[in-house]
Amino acid sequence: MDNEKLAQLLFPNNRLTVEEIEKKYPQRNLKKGAEVTRFAPSPTGFMHIGGFFQCIIDRNIAKRSGGVFYLRVEDTDKKRELIGASTIILETLKRYGYLPDEYEEKGVKVVGNYGPYFQSEREEIYKAYAKKLVAEGKAFPCFCRKTDGLNDVKEKREKMFALGITEDKDVCRNLTIEQIEEYLKDEKPFAIKLKSAGNGQNKIKVHDVLKGELEIQENGEDAVLLKSDFMPTYAFAHAIDDHLMGTTTVVRGEEWIPSYPLHIEIHNALNFPLPKYIHTPLINKIRENGGKTKISKRIDAEADMRFFAKEGYEPKALIEYLTNLANSNFEIWRKNNPLLDVEEFPFDGFNITANRPVFDIVKLNDISKDMISKYTAETCYEKLLAWAKEFFMENVSYLEKDKEYVLKVLNIDREKEKPRKDIYKWSMVLDYFDYMFSAPKAYQIDEVDKKKFEEVLRSYKKYIDLSDKDVWFNSIKEMASSLGYATDNKEYKLNKEKFKGNVAKVCEFLRVAVTGHKDSPDLYEIMSILGKDKVLERISLIV
Numbered sequence: 435m436d437n438e439k440l441a442q443l444l445f446p447n448n449r450l451t452v453e454e455i456e457k458k459y460p461q462r463n464l465k466k467g468a469e470v471t472r473f474a475p476s477p478t479g480f481m482h483i484g485g486f487f488q489c490i491i492d493r494n495i496a497k498r499s500g501g502v503f504y505l506r507v508e509d510t511d512k513k514r515e516l517i518g519a520s521t522i523i524l525e526t527l528k529r530y531g532y533l534p535d536e537y538e539e540k541g542v543k544v545v546g547n548y549g550p551y552f553q554s555e556r557e558e559i560y561k562a563y564a565k566k567l568v569a570e571g572k573a574f575p576c577f578c579r580k581t582d583g584l585n586d587v588k589e590k591r592e593k594m595f596a597l598g599i600t601e602d603k604d605v606c607r608n609l610t611i612e613q614i615e616e617y618l619k620d621e622k623p624f625a626i627k628l629k630s631a632g633n634g635q636n637k638i639k640v641h642d643v644l645k646g647e648l649e650i651q652e653n654g655e656d657a658v659l660l661k662s663d664f665m666p667t668y669a670f671a672h673a674i675d676d677h678l679m680g681t682t683t684v685v686r687g688e689e690w691i692p693s694y695p696l697h698i699e700i701h702n703a704l705n706f707p708l709p710k711y712i713h714t715p716l717i718n719k720i721r722e723n724g725g726k727t728k729i730s731k732r733i734d735a736e737a738d739m740r741f742f743a744k745e746g747y748e749p750k751a752l753i754e755y756l757t758n759l760a761n762s763n764f765e766i767w768r769k770n771n772p773l774l775d776v777e778e779f780p781f782d783g784f785n786i787t788a789n790r791p792v793f794d795i796v797k798l799n800d801i802s803k804d805m806i807s808k809y810t811a812e813t814c815y816e817k818l819l820a821w822a823k824e825f826f827m828e829n830v831s832y833l834e835k836d837k838e839y840v841l842k843v844l845n846i847d848r849e850k851e852k853p854r855k856d857i858y859k860w861s862m863v864l865d866y867f868d869y870m871f872s873a874p875k876a877y878q879i880d881e882v883d884k885k886k887f888e889e890v891l892r893s894y895k896k897y898i899d900l901s902d903k904d905v906w907f908n909s910i911k912e913m914a915s916s917l918g919y920a921t922d923n924k925e926y927k928l929n930k931e932k933f934k935g936n937v938a939k940v941c942e943f944l945r946v947a948v949t950g951h952k953d954s955p956d957l958y959e960i961m962s963i964l965g966k967d968k969v970l971e972r973i974s975l976i977v
């Protein structure tokens with residue numbers, strides 16, 4: 435077979451040669467050791483938390499080494515593409531302060547010299563490499579087509595067997611140039627396939643940065659490189675792009691391990707050196723039955739990065755949580771450096787846990803609570819308002835109109851040495867402080883306490899004094915003892931039967947009357963912000 439001739443037949447109009455392309459993508463001029471990483475999502479939906487986890491690693495490796503982190507949108511499967519998905523991805527990265535060093539905003543701008551950064555705009559490039567492989571006898575056209583219901587491949591295979599051709603490789607490998615010319619004349623669509631040298635039975639050793647050396651089955655499949663619409667498959671496109679764009683380390687999900695041998699074979703066929711590969715563990719979640727399964731697009735709201743934005747999580751809290759999942763040293767570092775930014779955590783993206791991490795929202799909430807507790811009321815206000823403007827417009831005018839009051843509410847148990855750690859997302863603030871905006875709709879009071887509760891409230895109408903915290907508390911103590919409650923806890927513990935309860939119980943009743951809850955931030959602060967009239971009004975609603 436004259437492969438040169440075949441290549442020319444299949445690709446008569448290629449505008450670019452491989453030599454021309456290679457010139458357009460010179461080696462990057464980076465200092466020694468600088469790493470180039472990329473995030474290469476397919477725009478088929480929202481941005482998955484697992485993808486963002488990879489971005490943390492990508493960015494870390496590039497930044498630490500003085501290299502480049504770029505975004506490449508792998509949009510060659512037009513059937514699966516979701517309009518707007520690439521915008522969601524870029525916006526998510528921006529929200530987290532992860533704007534890549536190189537990227538493309540469709541129709542707006544291209545940042546970087548190694549674009550286009552959308553694969554669908556690189557068609558000529560893939561075609562040039564496909565032509566080269568055909569010319570070198572490493573790839574061939576395949577005219578088999580899956581049609582609805584009927585599988586041409588099967589039919590053709592049967593015919594070949596009838597002719598005594600039994601090799602278990604793609605049947606189109608054996609077409610003569612005359613047959614191919616015939617098909618081309620009939621304008622039969624064709625794909626380009628790799629002429630695999632493997633047999634699919636042998637084991638080969640492959641290397642992964644996290645998992646070390648792995649022994650897996652070599653590729654034996656004549657895999658599709660270009661589909662009949664001339665769009666490349668992932669296997670082909672990523673090899674070419676990572677080569678031209680100078681990727682030194684590929685960070686991608688461990689679901690790619692089974693096809694890794696194919697990717698290696700394609701790199702070899704193209705004479706490309708293999709970059710380093712980090713196959714990141716999938717993030718798991720504990721299920722109700724106690725089992726663990728990977729976090730799923732279909733059932734887990736947290737799989738979609740927009741969930742965290744809508745709920746009003748602090749971007750830094752999520753980064754911190756995922757960094758913690760990636761590297762277990764983070765927790766100790768955080769303990770020793772409570773005030774440092776997560777960016778300062780000296781972690782190495784090449785050295786992350788290879789075990790599947792388990793996503794635990796409670797842990798994320800704790801990290802977030804800790805972070806938000808350190809903010810001033812003003813910072814909380816700004817962030818709450820920004821969140822409301824994006825996701826909860828109904829509340830914006832209210833927040834803006836009553837800024838001074840909202841600030842006071844946000845400052846309850848804040849801006850002090852040991853601030854309260856309660857708020858973990860902005861969407862919870864107004865509900866959490868609902869009692870600061872309207873009277874409680876329900877009261878957390880036990881049936882057995884009801885009579886005592888009412889007695890305390892009736893009495894408090896006479897004792898209420900909010901002039902300062904000591905005066906306030908003394909008046910409560912005075913009332914408590916007049917009603918038969920202990921004001922000294924030691925004494926109460928020794929002779930419980932002598933008292934109706936202790937002063938803490940009295941405070942609990944007042945707290946329930948004002949907030950509806952047994953537990954709340956500082957009651958004095960709450961009462962003084964509400965003011966005497968409102969507190970009395972609330973008590974009057976009950977007794």
Ligand code: GLU
Nearest residue numbers: 474475476508672685686
């Ligand atoms: N486009 C592939 C995906 O979304 C990317 C895999 C890779 O990073 O190479 O799964």
